[in-house]
Amino acid sequence: xxxxxxxxxxxxxxxxxxxxxxxxxxxxxxxxxxxxxxxxxxxxxxxxxxxxxxxxxxxxxxxxxxxxxxxxxxxxxxxxxxxxxxxxxxxxxxxxxxxxxxxxxxxxxxxxxxxxxxxxxxxxxxxxxxxxxxxxxxxxxxxxxxxxxxxxxxxxxxxxxxxxxxxxxxxxxxxxxxxxxxxxxxxxxxxxxxxxxxxxxxxxxxxxxxxxxxxxxxxxxxxxxxxxxxxxxxxxxxxxxxxxxxxxxxxxxxxxxxxxxxxxxxxxxxxxxxxxxxxxxxxxxxxxxxxxxxxxxxxxxxxxxxxxxxxxxxxxxxxxxxxxxxxxxx
Amino acid sequence: xxxxxxxxxxxxxxxxxxxxxxxxxxxxxxxxxxxxxxxxxxxxxxxxxxxxxxxxxxxxxxxxxxxxxxxxxxxxxxxxxxxxxxxxxxxxxxxxxxxxxxxxxxxxxxxxxxxxxxxxxxxxxxxxxxxxxxxxxxxxxxxxxxxxxxxxxxxxxxxxxxxxxxxxxxxxxxxxxxxxxxxxxxxx
Numbered sequence: 001x002x003x004x005x006x007x008x009x010x011x012x013x014x015x016x017x018x019x020x021x022x023x024x025x026x027x028x029x030x031x032x033x034x035x036x037x038x039x040x041x042x043x044x045x046x047x048x049x050x051x052x053x054x055x056x057x058x059x060x061x062x063x064x065x066x067x068x069x070x071x072x073x074x075x076x077x078x079x080x081x082x083x084x085x086x087x088x089x090x091x092x093x094x095x096x097x098x099x100x101x102x103x104x105x106x107x108x109x110x111x112x113x114x115x116x117x118x119x120x121x122x123x124x125x126x127x128x129x130x131x132x133x134x135x136x137x138x139x140x141x142x143x144x145x146x147x148x149x150x151x152x153x154x155x156x157x158x159x160x161x162x163x164x165x166x167x168x169x170x171x172x173x174x175x176x177x178x179x180x181x182x183x184x185x186x187x188x189x190x191x192x193x194x195x196x197x198x199x200x201x202x203x204x205x206x207x208x209x210x211x212x213x214x215x216x217x218x219x220x221x222x223x224x225x226x227x228x229x230x231x232x233x234x235x236x237x238x239x240x241x242x243x244x245x246x247x248x249x250x251x252x253x254x255x256x257x258x259x260x261x262x263x264x265x266x267x268x269x270x271x272x273x274x275x276x277x278x279x280x281x282x283x284x285x286x287x288x289x290x291x292x293x294x295x296x297x298x299x300x301x302x303x304x305x306x307x308x309x310x311x312x313x314x315x316x317x318x319x320x321x322x323x324x325x326x327x328x329x330x
Numbered sequence: 331x332x333x334x335x336x337x338x339x340x341x342x343x344x345x346x347x348x349x350x351x352x353x354x355x356x357x358x359x360x361x362x363x364x365x366x367x368x369x370x371x372x373x374x375x376x377x378x379x380x381x382x383x384x385x386x387x388x389x390x391x392x393x394x395x396x397x398x399x400x401x402x403x404x405x406x407x408x409x410x411x412x413x414x415x416x417x418x419x420x421x422x423x424x425x426x427x428x429x430x431x432x433x434x435x436x437x438x439x440x441x442x443x444x445x446x447x448x449x450x451x452x453x454x455x456x457x458x459x460x461x462x463x464x465x466x467x468x469x470x471x472x473x474x475x476x477x478x479x480x481x482x483x484x485x486x487x488x489x490x491x492x493x494x495x496x497x498x499x500x501x502x503x504x505x506x507x508x509x510x511x512x513x514x515x516x517x518x
Contacts, residue, residue: 015470026471026482035490039464041471077496081465084447090348094362095341098369102337105373183341289334 020046034067038074092243096180100245103175174330176245178284181294181307184242184252185264199238199254204230207239207253214241214251215269219302222267225320226253232316233258244268244305257313265317266305276303281323284330296330297323336376340369343387346467347394353458354398356451368394391463392477442503449499457492464489 023042027033036042188198201210204226211218226236235256244250248269255263276282282296291309295318298304304321308314317323347368351361371393372379379389450458456478463469463477471489475482 015472018470018472022482026486031490032486035486035493036471039471073497074493077493077500078465080442080446081450081461081496084443084450085349085353085462086466088345088349088352090344090365091358091362094348094365095344097362098341098344098366099337101366101370102373105370106333179337187342 015041018042024049034070035074038071039078092241095183096176096243096245099179099183100176103179106175173245177296177305178294180243180245181264181266181305182287182290182292184266185262185292185307186290188252188254188264198242198252199240201239202237204236207236210239210241211251211267214249215267215302216249219267220300228320229255229317232320234263234313234316237262242266248303255313255317257308257310258316259310259312261308261310261313263306263308263310263313263317266307268303268305270298270301270303279324280326280328281318282328282330294330295323297321333376336373336379339386340372340390343390344369346387347390349466350391350394350459350462351398353462354394354455356455364394364398367397371397387467388469388473388477391467395459395478442500445499445503446496449496453492453495457488457495460485460488461492 018041020042023036023046027036027042027046037044201207204223207226208218208223211222230236237254237256239251239253242250242252244266246268250266250268253265253267255265257263276296276298278298278300280297284294286293292307293309293311293314295306295314296303299321304323306314306317344365348361348365351364351368352358355361355364368390372390379386450461453461459478460474463474464471469477471482471485475485478485
């Protein structure tokens with residue numbers, strides 16, 4: 001009766017970039033070998049010399065069972081670690097802050113040459129926390145940058161047109177809302193598990209409660225307008241709290257349009273960051289990459305941001321929400 | 331990589347970077363600060379980023395890791411002592427102790443989670459970090475070692491210690507539930 005190596009199969013694909021000789025060196029003990037195998041670091045053949053050997057017959061079978069149990073333990077432990085540690089998600093306010101910081105860096109003409117070693121981030125000094133060196137608090141820098149931007153006539157997203165200084169959109173604010181809306185529209189699917197978490201209301205009846213909870217009151221006729229859109233072939237997919245840049249609380253509504261595109265409508269309690277006229281709608285150029293356009297308008301104490309690729313849907317929503325006809329460039 | 335591409339790609343990994351930051355700092359506010367610092371540094375170096383190789387996520391992890399430990403080292407030089415992260419055992423000795431044998435299918439894993447979460451919270455940050463990168467993000471030992479700039483043996487050693495602690499937690503839980511008998515006799 002001879003010893004025979006046990007050849008278990010790893011539950012995970014092996015690391016193709018780990019040199020077999022290095023794998024054999026690392027698997028210098030049975031314990032290390034078993035964990036490497038369970039973790040999908042290498043194939044059993046690469047470390048067979050370190051794996052336990054089983055005698056033939058029933059003893060060998062017990063050895064195989066033991067090894068299978070050990071690997072099973074490691075797999076289940078890993079699955080539990082994954083389940084426990086994967087629950088945290090970046091808060092919306094952080095996404096907004098990062099996007100805002102990107103805009104600020106861009107406005108400041110950052111294009112900083114990367115220092116040697118900066119790929120690891122070790123040598124760049126920010127001189128403090130991001131939160132504490134707010135662009136908005138630095139009036140002098142703000143004025144200088146606004147002047148530079150005005151002179152340059154910079155449009156940073158989707159070919160946005162030059163600033164209309166009468167209408168209270170700072171370029172930074174405009175950039176941040178476009179970035180935020182584009183990101184949320186792209187990443188929030190109301191039917192996905194994450195979307196279901198965000199979109200607390202999945203039907204019209206639940207929308208009122210969410211609106212009151214988040215915005216403090218119900219935007220005039222919102223539920224009736226949603227129902228009207230449904231009668232026009234739209235599907236209301238959900239509504240939930242979101243974190244539009246600026247002071248006012250906001251909600252995100254998602255619709256499936258009659259032509260099966262997606263339309264996002266963000267409603268934000270009026271904020272001092274934006275002073276647009278209630279007699280106009282403001283429309284961005286179409287994003288060359290995604291084809292989306294954003295339309296912004298104000299009704300009473302709420303600002304609405306509509307984002308979709310679907311022109312017919314945009315007009316239908318504009319009609320339903322009685323959006324002013326006069327169009328201005330965003 | 332142009333600016334728009336960078337933003338899109340980087341933002342897709344924000345949850346993962348935040349999770350790492352949270353495991354390192356343990357405080358949501360500090361984690362948010364670390365994420366912001368990480369993304370700004372990445373933005374400033376984005377022209378040098380090559381998508382080939384490590385990929386955006388690993389690159390962001392690397393920046394977050396080094397940003398955190400650089401800050402901790404600076405603070406350690408200050409008047410206040412920093413926790414024991416710098417006492418971390420850098421010994422790259424490959425752990426020899428084999429995994430326990432237990433049929434864990436008899437455990438109700440849903441009830442294990444809270445206990446496991448608490449046990450993870452007690453681990454030192456360098457073990458939590460490796461645990462996250464290994465268990466949640468699915469990185470290989472080699473990738474973790476490159477990211478943290480340590481030998482693979484160190485990764486294995488830290489991961490082993492973390493697993494051992496968590497394994498003991500599970501054993502306790504199993505004992506409480508009346509599944510304790512087989513453990514000792516099956517240890518090799």
